[in-house]
Amino acid sequence: MELETYLKKTAEEVNSLLQDSYGDPKTALSRAANHLLFAGGKRLRPALFKLAADAVKPGSSKIIMPAGLSLEVTHNFTLIHDDIMDKDEFRRGQKTVHTLWGEPAAILAGDVLYARAFSLICTADAPEEPKVKAIALLARTCEEICEGQQQDMSFEERGVVSRDEYLEMVTKKTGVLYGAAAAIGALLAGGSDAQVEGLYNYGCRIGAAFQIQDDLIDLLASSAKSGKDQASDIREGKQTLIAITAREQGIDLKPWRRPLNHEEIALLITMLTDKGVIDTVQKDAESMITSAIHDLSVLSDTMEKHLLAELAWYFIRRDY
Amino acid sequence: MELETYLKKTAEEVNSLLQDSYGDPKTALSRAANHLLFAGGKRLRPALFKLAADAVKPGSSKIIMPAGLSLEVTHNFTLIHDDIMDKDEFRRGQKTVHTLWGEPAAILAGDVLYARAFSLICTADAPEEPKVKAIALLARTCEEICEGQQQDMSFEERGVVSRDEYLEMVTKKTGVLYGAAAAIGALLAGGSDAQVEGLYNYGCRIGAAFQIQDDLIDLLASSAKSGKDQASDIREGKQTLIAITAREQGIDLKPWRRPLNHEEIALLITMLTDKGVIDTVQKDAESMITSAIHDLSVLSDTMEKHLLAELAWYFIRRDY
Numbered sequence: 135m136e137l138e139t140y141l142k143k144t145a146e147e148v149n150s151l152l153q154d155s156y157g158d159p160k161t162a163l164s165r166a167a168n169h170l171l172f173a174g175g176k177r178l179r180p181a182l183f184k185l186a187a188d189a190v191k192p193g194s195s196k197i198i199m200p201a202g203l204s205l206e207v208t209h210n211f212t213l214i215h216d217d218i219m220d221k222d223e224f225r226r227g228q229k230t231v232h233t234l235w236g237e238p239a240a241i242l243a244g245d246v247l248y249a250r251a252f253s254l255i256c257t258a259d260a261p262e263e264p265k266v267k268a269i270a271l272l273a274r275t276c277e278e279i280c281e282g283q284q285q286d287m288s289f290e291e292r293g294v295v296s297r298d299e300y301l302e303m304v305t306k307k308t309g310v311l312y313g314a315a316a317a318i319g320a321l322l323a324g325g326s327d328a329q330v331e332g333l334y335n336y337g338c339r340i341g342a343a344f345q346i347q348d349d350l351i352d353l354l355a356s357s358a359k360s361g362k363d364q365a366s367d368i369r370e371g372k373q374t375l376i377a378i379t380a381r382e383q384g385i386d387l388k389p390w391r392r393p394l395n396h397e398e399i400a401l402l403i404t405m406l407t408d409k410g411v412i413d414t415v416q417k418d419a420e421s422m423i424t425s426a427i428h429d430l431s432v433l434s435d436t437m438e439k440h441l442l443a444e445l446a447w448y449f450i451r452r453d454y
Numbered sequence: 455m456e457l458e459t460y461l462k463k464t465a466e467e468v469n470s471l472l473q474d475s476y477g478d479p480k481t482a483l484s485r486a487a488n489h490l491l492f493a494g495g496k497r498l499r500p501a502l503f504k505l506a507a508d509a510v511k512p513g514s515s516k517i518i519m520p521a522g523l524s525l526e527v528t529h530n531f532t533l534i535h536d537d538i539m540d541k542d543e544f545r546r547g548q549k550t551v552h553t554l555w556g557e558p559a560a561i562l563a564g565d566v567l568y569a570r571a572f573s574l575i576c577t578a579d580a581p582e583e584p585k586v587k588a589i590a591l592l593a594r595t596c597e598e599i600c601e602g603q604q605q606d607m608s609f610e611e612r613g614v615v616s617r618d619e620y621l622e623m624v625t626k627k628t629g630v631l632y633g634a635a636a637a638i639g640a641l642l643a644g645g646s647d648a649q650v651e652g653l654y655n656y657g658c659r660i661g662a663a664f665q666i667q668d669d670l671i672d673l674l675a676s677s678a679k680s681g682k683d684q685a686s687d688i689r690e691g692k693q694t695l696i697a698i699t700a701r702e703q704g705i706d707l708k709p710w711r712r713p714l715n716h717e718e719i720a721l722l723i724t725m726l727t728d729k730g731v732i733d734t735v736q737k738d739a740e741s742m743i744t745s746a747i748h749d750l751s752v753l754s755d756t757m758e759k760h761l762l763a764e765l766a767w768y769f770i771r772r773d774y
Contacts, residue, residue: 163604215565219558238539238607241561242600245535248568249596256590262582269589270576276569280562284483287558 135437137444144184145177151203156250166235166243167250171210173226179205179315185445186319186333189438194323201258201322204251204272205315211247212279212311214240219287248276260322268318271334275314282306295373297382301342309341332432336442339426340449346419347450349374350412354403355453365390365399375418380411419450455757457764464504465497471523476570486555486563487570491530493546499525499635502765506639506653509758514643521578521642524571524592525635531567532599532631534560539607568596580642588638591654595634602626615693617702624665625658632661652752656762659746660769666739667770669694670732674723675773685710685719695738700731739770 152171159165183202187195195202216222217230218240224230232240255268285303289295316333325333351360352367353376367374371391380387390402406412423446433439472491479485503522507515515522536542537550538560544550552560575588605623609615636653645653671680672687673696687694691711700707710722726732743766753759 161601161604162608163601215561219561239604241535241539242604244565245568246597246600248565249593249600252572252589252593253597256586256593262586265586266576266582266589269572269586273569273572273576277566277573280565280569281481281483284481284559284562288482 135441137441137448140185140441141176141178141181144181147199148177148180148203148206151200152206155200155203155254162235163239163242163246166231166239167246169228169231169234169243170214170225171207171247173228175206175210175226177206179209179311182312182315182337182442182445183319185438185442186316186325187323189333189433189436189442190320190325190329191323192436195319197259198319198322201255201260201268202315202319204254205311205318207247207254208251208272208276209311211244211251212283214244214247216283218244219283251276255318255322258322261324264321264324268321271314271317271321275310278306278310282308282310289373292373294381295378297375297378300373300375300378304342304345305338308345309338311337312341312344313337326432329432332429336426336429336446339422339429340446343419343422343426343446344449346375346415346422347452349376350415350419351453353406354412359453365394365402368402369394375415376406376411379414379418380406380409383409383411383414385409385411423447423450455761457761457768460505460761461496461498461501464501467519468497468500468523468526471520472526475520475523475574482555483559483562483566486551486559487566489548489551489554489563490534490545491527491567493548495526495530495546497526499529499631502632502635502657502762503639505758505762505765506636506645507643509653509753509756509762510640510645510649511643512756515639517579518639518642521575521580521588522635522639524574525631525638527567527574528571528592528596529631531564531571532603534564534567536603538564539603571596575638575642578642581644584641584644588641591634591637591641595630598626598630602628602630609693612693614701615698617695617698620693620695620698621662624662628665629658629661631657632664633657646752649752652749656746656749656766659742659749660766663739663742663746663766664769666695666735666742667772669696670735670739671773673726674732679773685714685722688722689714695735696726696731699734699738700726700729703729703731703734705729705731743767743770 156164156168156171159168180202183205184195184199187198213225214231217225218232218237222230223233231243235243251272252269255265255272258265282303286307289303313334314337316337317330320330320333349367352362353365355364357364368377368387368390369392377387394402426446427443430439430442476484476488476491479488500522503525504515504519507518533545534551537545538552538557542550543553551563555563571592572589575585575592578585602623605619606627609623633654634657636657637650640650640653669687672682673685675684677684688697688707688710689712697707714722746766747763750759750762
């Protein structure tokens with residue numbers, strides 16, 4: 135099966151399962167908690183959960199798939215809280231939860247999803263021992279995501295952030311939940327310790343690379359294509375891997391921390407390309423993907439293993 | 455053992471276990487998450503957990519006590535988020551987390567404690583099956599606490615709240631976490647289904663009665679004694695069981711929704727006492743305690759059972 139077809143089918147399955155579980159909200163709070171969850175999204179984390187489960191035990195995802203929703207629900211809880219912190223008004227083309235219901239209800243809506251994420255694993259049709267391991271991993275993951283978000287916010291107040299600090303931040307903020315998605319799928323399907331660990335590392339790496347690709351898209355993709363302000367990270371002086379690599383190569387980006395027109399952005403991209411900054415960052419992301427694919431050597435040769443390798447490249451080959 | 459001695463000893467044990475687990479925070483976020491947790495508190499939920507565990511299996515609490523911290527950590531997560539929603543500046547005599555670290559870090563600090571609450575149950579030295587049940591109960595409890603808080607906030611915008619709605623709100627906002635504390639203690643200690651259910655109901659009832667007693671204290675205790683503004687609920691037109699009972703008896707409390715001096719408060723108390731409102735509310739709380747003690751009939755006769763009965767009365771006999 136083509137990766138694109140697989141992702142599309144899985145997203146439909148996830149949407150239908152979400153509808154079964156939460157489609158009939160009884161309270162105002164449930165409606166607020168559902169808002170973002172039902173506003174679309176690529177459902178990449180449940181897809182990863184499913185691929186990992188079926189890669190370690192063919193056909194196993196069918197009965198444990200409700201637990202795969204847990205990762206999507208966790209992701210949405212973090213988005214609702216992040217949007218409050220960042221005062222973002224729109225997400226997935228819709229008004230954010232706090233914009234519609236106010237901050238107190240949005241804090242609670244995130245907290246409700248947080249609880250549901252754990253409930254979903256508890257109700258999975260799997261043995262108790264891996265379930266407890268999965269729950270422990272999800273809890274550790276949630277704590278790490280919070281640390282990653284806190285680091286990201288603290289970087290805004292700091293002049294200099296090192297490459298290692300940046301990589302730790304993106305791994306925690308974005309990587310570990312992909313790691314948990316793959317590892318929990320493998321755990322509940324009865325995978326070996328080596329498979330669970332390999333898939334965890336794979337997920338963390340592709341998640342971190344995804345974030346680096348996001349930074350590249352911010353600079354390289356036109357606003358028309360990405361729907362976001364081009365080069366906003368550089369205009370705001372954000373500490374991305376591009377900014378860190380530029381500084382390491384002696385390039386001062388401070389003069390670019392101001393409104394930039396199309397010509398100036400083009401000039402900036404040319405300069406960063408000529409100095410090798412773009413290439414270095416792209417190579418960093420590619421080398422993470424290569425390592426991630428190497429992590430898959432714990433799996434036997436199945437369609438799912440191939441799709442996981444494709445998915446890894448997809449994470450950094452998207453251009454918006 | 456006297457209840458007071460028992461609670462004091464348990465609080466010391468809880469403080470020491472919390473110190474072992476989180477006493478050496480490595481990040482700014484961990485320090486924010488620890489702030490309220492290490493600012494004291496009566497540790498009533500872990501005490502209830504311990505009593506329940508030892509009541510169903512003598513001596514069992516020793517090895518599962520770390521899981522008892524989960525309830526205290528959950529309580530503190532809800533307080534941190536509630537303080538943001540209510541814009542409260544002080545708690546336990548200290549500045550609140552959002553006042554010290556800002557709202558974004560306070561949202562994250564609560565989220566970190568939320569994750570730790572689940573981690574703590576996972577690491578308990580107990581069989582996997584009751585652990586999963588305990589985690590499922592904690593998750594359901596967290597969702598209900600959110601609903602209770604949302605109901606409480608929504609009541610402020612409504613003219614009339616019924617007795618049943620009020621009782622549902624206090625049961626969710628305050629009762630269910632006491633219910634979960636007792637039930638999870640019994641579950642992890644290997645209690646029977648009947649014992650777990652009985653202790654859950656016991657906890658829900660004493661928790662709801664605790665909240666009703668809080669409403670009585672707000673009206674009856676002098677500011678000097680309680681450290682809070684006397685009669686603030688009535689001045690703010692809050693929907694408490696006192697206000698609901700008064701309305702049921704044809705008393706209009708609207709004229710009292712204004713600044714009140716000592717004499718006026720005394721007059722109000724006399725009027726509500728003469729009309730039987732105070733007595734009715736006190737009897738409601740007492741009847742919840744009587745039912746809660748009846749729930750304890752699933753336990754054999756131990757020191758812990760007696761302490762649980764004493765604890766129930768303690769919840770509504772405190773006068774500040």
